[in-house]
Amino acid sequence: MPLYFMGGMDLIMKEQKYIIENQESFELKDIFECGQCFRWNKQNDKSYIGVIKNGVLSVKKDDEKIIFCGMLNGNIKNIVEEYFDLNRNYDEIKDKLSHIDQYLKNSIEYGRGIRILNQDLWETTISFIISANNNIPRIKGIIEKIAKKYGNEIEWNGKKYYTFPNAEQLKNVSVQDFRDLGTGFRDIRLFETTHLILDKKVDLEKMHTEDTLTARDELLKLSGVGPKVADCILLFSTLKRFDVFPIDVWVRRVMNELYIKNEDETKVSKKEIMKIANEKFGALEGIAQQYLFYWKREA
């Protein structure tokens, strides 16, 4: 049983396995490639391996069996249930959204296996600051480099993995250090945000008990967090708010194509798009956005 030293406490990492069957709404490609996460990689045998806060996890699906195994701190069943949002009924959500209109019905059919992950709030914050004006391969590369340099090493099946460093582990990282990892102009934002958290100018944990708009205003105080990044953090982290609507170029495109039909999509304001989304999709607008985004981007 290997021991690791992490963030000031000893953790016991254990090799564990967990299998579930007949889980509704669970397709690996849909979950890991719909743009919500950056640390999952497809393996040759079609399984995915990811580093989550608790360690290394592998997920494989054959037929109706989903097999989770990995090197984890904590009980694998609890970790998987929380991380993959297994206690939420996605069939019910999809049914509600499918009845809104045919566009939504089609995009849900396309991304039927999506689940919105409960990702670590701090890691999600830093990851989406990096995502600004950036593409997924490069975002993944930068996060990997940060983890390798400042995270904890975990060895599993003869391979080395690196956890995402906590704020304390990034305390002495300079702006230039961030720049050297290929973060570009985001270097100062990563530095400032790390110290806003360390100096307790912004309290991420408190946001779990705040209403969405209050938490959003708090997130916007962070350097490098604007409206789109804030909404992604609210939707894809343990904050898990569906009453937000992150608008990037793809969402703008799909919303204009389906609902607005303006000849120049760049001329439609975010405010206007958000209003339409809220009127059409209501409190489920966040997850509606994800189905539409994934469908538009893949198809």
Added chain:
DNA sequence: CCACAGGACGGCT
């Protein structure tokens, strides 16, 4: 070599 893709931010009106 140049054009383009992708959000936050600050300076401007």
Added chain:
DNA sequence: AGCCGTCCTGTG
């Protein structure tokens, strides 16, 4: 309040 140029790197 809204508009626009700039920030950096990878790709075609």
